[in-house]
Amino acid sequence: MVERIGGEEVDVKSGKISYLRFKPTRDCVAQWTFSSSTGRAIFVSGKLFSDETGAAIASDASFQEQADRARITASVQSELYEYSPARRVLLQAFPLDAKLCGLPLAADAASVRDIFARALGVCRDVIQLVDTIPVSYMAWHRCVLRYTVDLDGRQANYFAKLFSDDRGLAMVTQIRALKRRLDACGSPWVIPTPVTYSREGRMLVLEALADASELRGLFRDASEDSSLIPEIKRQCAAAGAGLSAFQEVPVEGLPIVAPSDLIDGLERKTRGLSEVAPALARRISLLLMGLTIEAARLPAEKMALTHGAFRHTQMLACGDRLGLIDLDNLRMSGASADAGEFLAGLDSVVARQPHLATVAGECEEAFLDRIKAHRRPGLRWLLWYRAAADAKHAQRCFFSLPPRWPEIVEALLSSAERCLHRSRRC
Structure with a gap:
């Protein structure tokens, strides 16, 4: 073929x-x-x-x-x-x-020129599509394209995120409102500006953030270049510093995701495991049972605006500010949810790159120090969400079967079990 x-x-x-x-x-x-x-x-x-x-x-x-x-x-x-x-x-x-029925349109230069002409309110003839690059493509799941557009002699980069449904339509208004509030309050975060949403292509087009480099790449390169570590810690501190203001922004039309919803999702994905990895399925089921019991014991936590995938892999170093991307999972959830997700992301770094354990520990400390400067997080809920996110990452690791997946899954589940144990003892 x-x-x-x-x-x-x-x-x-x-x-x-x-x-x-x-x-x-x-x-x-x-x-x-x-x-x-x-x-x-x-x-x-x-x-x-x-x-x-x-x-x-x-x-x-x-x-x-x-x-x-x-x-x-x-x-x-x-x-x-x-x-x-x-x-x-x-x-x-x-x-x-x-799954991504809009992809042929999103990859067609003539169609993309028409989309930009309508969105920018200019004549189609002054727009040239210089390049289209799939920067992240996972078949049957998601695709992000980077467009380099020449507008009357000036070049600029844009990103298009494709969806299997029309969830991106509401995101234009939601992200614009969020960006205005973050900029107005002097947040250390910056998010991309939505340009338009194409119904036919089911794609959300956003401006690229200037001078951006992936925080994920900095972690990867830190293995061989220790001079990057101070910058990584600075960005992790910025992640903690901006979280409180972000959580206070009112955004309409978002789904509510309670702890029980997270457990239900993890349980659904665990069922098929019993057919191919029964021991792993039993271990995850016991962990989820423990999380369910612990959630029932904890006092209800305040709901807040939540990113839904708040980890370093969704962050960019943008000069003096931290770029936050992948905003299609915005929701209302427990106030500790994003912080727990961020810490679980560091657990994932250690599971995959054990030699970065010290760096990850310093990043965790920098992140928590800045959170505590703005509010006192509920430790038990923070541990709960961290454990739930560790379990989620362990499942995803098994389903994607990367090299060393048994060791990675073991490390993540062990981290989840330790967090749950600490929460019970608090």
Whole structure:
């Protein structure tokens, strides 16, 4: 299939698995990335089904229409999908994705120019799409594209996040309101400005933050460059310093996510585990039972605006300010939820890079010191949310099966169990 689509430009031996998501008893998605002589990566995904769902998708008229559009966008003659009834596997090549039906439009230069012309209120002729790069693509799940746009001789970068539904529509108003409040109160955080939402593409377009570098990358590079550690600690302190003001911002139309909702979600994902990893499933089930009992013992916590994925992987170093991205999980939740998620993110760093344990500990201290300067967090709820997030990350690690996954899962579950034990003793 790769040879048929890419021809001689593609090195078929260069393929590497770049993403994997395993749902026991249900399905499995694997994504391969191939290099080409053009310098453009080629993404091919395969989804293995446990039933005939794949056959139904491949024969669906709307999917075939989407496939035709993707083929035209990619300027290829061959089909960008292939279904194997014997294996129950549906193969797709970017920009075709059955879950992200707007991807062919988002990858089409002419369509993107029209979107920007309408959003910016300018003539289409003064806009040129210089480049489109998938900066984060997980087949059947999500995609983030970076556009370099030339507007009458001035170039600027934008990001487009694609969704499988229309959740991005409300986000334009919500994020704009949040940005105004954060800027007005002098927050150390900065968030990207929404430009527009495309219903047809189901994509939210945002301005790129200036002079931004991923905090995730700083952690990774700190393994070999210790001079980065002070900057990492400074950014973690900024994460703590801005949290209180963020939580006070009123944002309408957000879902309420209680501790019981988090447990329910984790329990649903644990059920299939018993078929393939019964010992792991039992351990997680016992942990979730303990979290349920502990939540019932704790006094109710104040609800507050919550990011929903508040960890260093969603943060950018932007000069004097901390950039916060991935705002599509905004919700109302317990006031300790984001702080617990952030600390669990540091636990994940240690689980994957044990040699950074000291650095992670210093970052935790810097983060908590700044939180305590603004409010006294409830320690027991903080430990509870940290344990719940550790359990979530352990599940995700198993479902993606990265190298060393048994050690990573063990480290994360051990951290969750320690947090729960500490909460009980408080």
